[in-house]
Amino acid sequence: MANSVTARGPSRREAFTAYALISPWLVGFVVFTAGPMIVSLALSFTEYNVVSPVVWRGTSNYTNAFFGDPLFWQSIKVTFVYAALSLIPGLVVGLAVALLLNLSIPWLSVWRAIYYLPSVISGVAVAVLWQYVLNPRFGIVNWALSLVGIKGPGWLADPNWALPSLALMSLWAAGGAMVLYLAALQGVPTALYDAAKVDGANAYHRLRFVTLPMISPVIFFNLVMGTIATFQYFTNAYVMTGGGPNNATLFYNLHLYNHAFRYFRMGYAAALAWVLFVIILLLTLVIFRSSTAWVYYEGQLKAGRS
Amino acid sequence: MVEARMTRRRVLQCAAIAFGGALTACAPAATPAAPSEAAGSPEATIAPAAAAGERPVVTIFVGMGTGTAPEQQEVQDSLAAEWNASGSDIAIEYMYVPHDESRTKWATMMAAGTPPAINMPSGVEQTGRFQDTNLDIGPYLERDQYDLSDFGDLIPEIGKYGGITYGVVMGVYPSVLYYNEDLFDQAEVDYPTHEWGASDWDYDAMVEMAQKLSRDGSDRSSATEGFDPEDQTQWGYDEIQCGLLINALAQSWGAENMGWSDDFRTLYFNQPAWVERLQWVSDAIWKWYIMPSAQQTAAAAPGFDSGKLGIDQCHSWMMGEFAELEFHWNAGAIPAGPAGKIVAQCDVDGFLICNQFADLDAAWEVAKWMMEPDQMLRLNLTWGALPPRASLQERYIEEMSSKFPNVDLQVFFDSLGYIDIPNQETYLPRYGEIWDAFYAGLDRIVTGDEKSAQVVLDDVQATVQGYLDEHWAQQS
Numbered sequence: 053m054a055n056s057v058t059a060r061g062p063s064r065r066e067a068f069t070a071y072a073l074i075s076p077w078l079v080g081f082v083v084f085t086a087g088p089m090i091v092s093l094a095l096s097f098t099e100y101n102v103v104s105p106v107v108w109r110g111t112s113n114y115t116n117a118f119f120g121d122p123l124f125w126q127s128i129k130v131t132f133v134y135a136a137l138s139l140i141p142g143l144v145v146g147l148a149v150a151l152l153l154n155l156s157i158p159w160l161s162v163w164r165a166i167y168y169l170p171s172v173i174s175g176v177a178v179a180v181l182w183q184y185v186l187n188p189r190f191g192i193v194n195w196a197l198s199l200v201g202i203k204g205p206g207w208l209a210d211p212n213w214a215l216p217s218l219a220l221m222s223l224w225a226a227g228g229a230m231v232l233y234l235a236a237l238q239g240v241p242t243a244l245y246d247a248a249k250v251d252g253a254n255a256y257h258r259l260r261f262v263t264l265p266m267i268s269p270v271i272f273f274n275l276v277m278g279t280i281a282t283f284q285y286f287t288n289a290y291v292m293t294g295g296g297p298n299n300a301t302l303f304y305n306l307h308l309y310n311h312a313f314r315y316f317r318m319g320y321a322a323a324l325a326w327v328l329f330v331i332i333l334l335l336t337l338v339i340f341r342s343s344t345a346w347v348y349y350e351g352q353l354k355a356g357r358s
Numbered sequence: 359m360v361e362a363r364m365t366r367r368r369v370l371q372c373a374a375i376a377f378g379g380a381l382t383a384c385a386p387a388a389t390p391a392a393p394s395e396a397a398g399s400p401e402a403t404i405a406p407a408a409a410a411g412e413r414p415v416v417t418i419f420v421g422m423g424t425g426t427a428p429e430q431q432e433v434q435d436s437l438a439a440e441w442n443a444s445g446s447d448i449a450i451e452y453m454y455v456p457h458d459e460s461r462t463k464w465a466t467m468m469a470a471g472t473p474p475a476i477n478m479p480s481g482v483e484q485t486g487r488f489q490d491t492n493l494d495i496g497p498y499l500e501r502d503q504y505d506l507s508d509f510g511d512l513i514p515e516i517g518k519y520g521g522i523t524y525g526v527v528m529g530v531y532p533s534v535l536y537y538n539e540d541l542f543d544q545a546e547v548d549y550p551t552h553e554w555g556a557s558d559w560d561y562d563a564m565v566e567m568a569q570k571l572s573r574d575g576s577d578r579s580s581a582t583e584g585f586d587p588e589d590q591t592q593w594g595y596d597e598i599q600c601g602l603l604i605n606a607l608a609q610s611w612g613a614e615n616m617g618w619s620d621d622f623r624t625l626y627f628n629q630p631a632w633v634e635r636l637q638w639v640s641d642a643i644w645k646w647y648i649m650p651s652a653q654q655t656a657a658a659a660p661g662f663d664s665g666k667l668g669i670d671q672c673h674s675w676m677m678g679e680f681a682e683l684e685f686h687w688n689a690g691a692i693p694a695g696p697a698g699k700i701v702a703q704c705d706v707d708g709f710l711i712c713n714q715f716a717d718l719d720a721a722w723e724v725a726k727w728m729m730e731p732d733q734m735l736r737l738n739l740t741w742g743a744l745p746p747r748a749s750l751q752e753r754y755i756e757e758m759s760s761k762f763p764n765v766d767l768q769v770f771f772d773s774l775g776y777i778d779i780p781n782q783e784t785y786l787p788r789y790g791e792i793w794d795a796f797y798a799g800l801d802r803i804v805t806g807d808e809k810s811a812q813v814v815l816d817d818v819q820a821t822v823q824g825y826l827d828e829h830w831a832q833q834s
């Protein structure tokens with residue numbers, strides 16, 4: 053292999069070949085990802101309604117978002133409340149189901165498939181399905197409540213229940229996280245459980261001191277991805293409530309969409325998109341920082357000890 | 359080594375082909391049409407005709423009004439086929455876009471330099487929203503001495519904004535009181551009058567009537583002691599589900615303006631007439647129990663077609679959904695408000711010509727042909743609209759009578775004398791945001807979150823005036 057990589061690094065010809073090979077991806081990235089991002093950043097300082105020329109507005113879109121747009125803060129509030137109602141419960145439910153499906157029970161593959169299925173169904177189909185489930189007139193939820201003498205609320209039509217309804221619905225798709233938990237659970241060495249048993253650990257102790265630390269990288273991963281997905285929540289609110297009633301489900305992304313595609317205020321929508329980017333970035337950084345305190349990487353520990 | 363070089367060369371060639379392919383894919387599909395000169399004077403507005411030998415294609419964009427249902431497409435496509443077969447040197451092509459995507463599609467086509475020629479059917483809202491892209495057709499009307507006298511006194515005004523005629527009304531959807539005759543018969547209540555402007559027909563009389571029609575599970579009316587609103591099964595009246603706008607309705611309560619100043623700098627959303635009109639809605643839901651709340655609507659779906667609603671104030675387009683109703687219905691006149699005025703809110707569909715289209719003459723010729731009585735009648739029958747031409751009324755009633763033999767269709771035409779001018783959808787800066795804010799306030803009333811119209815409209819006023827102030831601050 054005369055052309056193999058030497059200690060001085062690849063030759064110019066090899067480097068050229070490498071760049072040529074990745075050029076389709078690079079072109080795609082520049083044209084379809086980096087380019088639009090840069091354009092949207094530039095647009096965020098302008099007023100642009102698509103059919104008229106772009107007008108420079110400086111930082112007014114950003115100042116207006118924070119100090120002039122009451123729905124900006126409403127959408128922030130809705131999104132954070134939803135995150136509180138759905139993110140941690142979603143992680144807990146996903147883990148609980150994974151723990152159950154990690155047991156030796158009959159028809160295990162079928163159960164796993166059933167729990168995972170909602171995660172792969174189209175968002176709009178799920179939204180329409182849940183509109184039926186939560187329908188106050190003929191929905192199965194209110195029917196079940198009526199069996200125990202409870203008159204169910206209006207769910208999506210009630211400003212007090214609309215957001216909890218969407219959070220409740222989000223638990224249905226906990227199967228996505230469940231699959232990752234399952235993979236992690238099956239990677240926990242059985243020797244650790246055996247050793248814990250020898251030391252007298254009961255089931256709770258084995259979960260608390262063996263299982264959770266060993267799968268904490270997957271919990272961390274699900275937390276980060278769940279946080280990002282929560283702050284980009286859109287489809288269900290768009291299809292089921294349109295942000296109502298009385299803006300009770302006006303998620304940040306829905307507010308952004310309204311400005312972009314209903315009011316044709318592309319500049320302001322671009323500014324909202326960059327604010328969202330910063331919010332997600334900051335939250336992700338906080339989670340990453342906190343991970344040193346609670347995420348256990350077996351490889352890191354071994355490397356440290358060696 | 360040679361093989362290796364050949365392989366590398368081939369790899370580079372493949373990469374170059376892929377690169378070229380990506381660039382080709384990103385290139386514009388066609389050369390954009392050159393925009394016409396700015397609208398304004400007749401000379402500038404009327405573009406030169408297409409060069410001889412070419413057959414310009416006039417694309418009619420459908421999506422911002424009605425017209426996208428399969429049976430409607432069939433009628434519109436047949437009109438296009440007739441025109442195209444007539445030997446004209448212009449071709450018609452219909453483009454159908456789902457309503458929810460229509461504005462984005464339209465704006466994208468404009469931005470891409472490939473504008474459609476005509477937007478039809480298109481409501482009043484679009485005239486204001488995309489006014490910079492609409493052609494002033496006044497010079498064409500003048501050039502061809504086009505006679506609009508058949509359109510009545512009020513209707514041509516709807517296509518105007520700021521003194522400029524952007525479009526001609528092709529179909530109108532005035533509102534009436536639809537009523538369920540079976541429910542009236544069961545309650546032994548007289549039907550609403552069909553006579554517009556009848557002396558004793560006002561909103562108080564209608565409330566009294568609607569209360570007798572509103573029933574609970576024990577068949578008690580909402581006017582009687584012991585009525586249980588938690589167990590309500592039937593409602594006397596509704597206007598919310600039709601989406602009627604307060605700036606039209608409040609005119610019956612004495613509103614002196616559309617809700618804003620003429621210069622669009624000040625909003626009057628908490629003016630007394632609006633507060634009183636919205637309080638009437640609140641009372642209708644929470645005091646008289648004649649209108650369903652949001653929760654009741656979600657739980658019982660008491661639309662007019664459900665048979666649980668006595669009276670529904672709504673536009674003529676609702677008739678399109680009534681072909682297979684299992685009860686007898688008819689149409690009555692809208693009552694007068696406390697100010698003694700009758701207002702029948704009217705939706706409108708017309709055509710707009712895009713001023714950036716390359717061959718404006720061709721677009722105008724097509725639009726003019728569509729305005730002719732035969733074409734207009736066929737379009738109106740499929741849109742569920744009333745023809746704005748007075749000369750078409752008789753033929754229209756004849757056609758519709760076969761579908762609805764027991765309905766007094768004259769009530770719809772009589773309502774044209776009471777339509778809202780300016781139209782409730784007329785231009786307002788930041789239109790979408792402002793009306794969304796109003797509807798969010800209306801949600802508070804309809805859900806029972808707040809029952810005082812004054813409180814709601816004070817909040818709405820603060821919000822919407824903020825939008826407008828920001829708009830003008832940016833403009834300056």
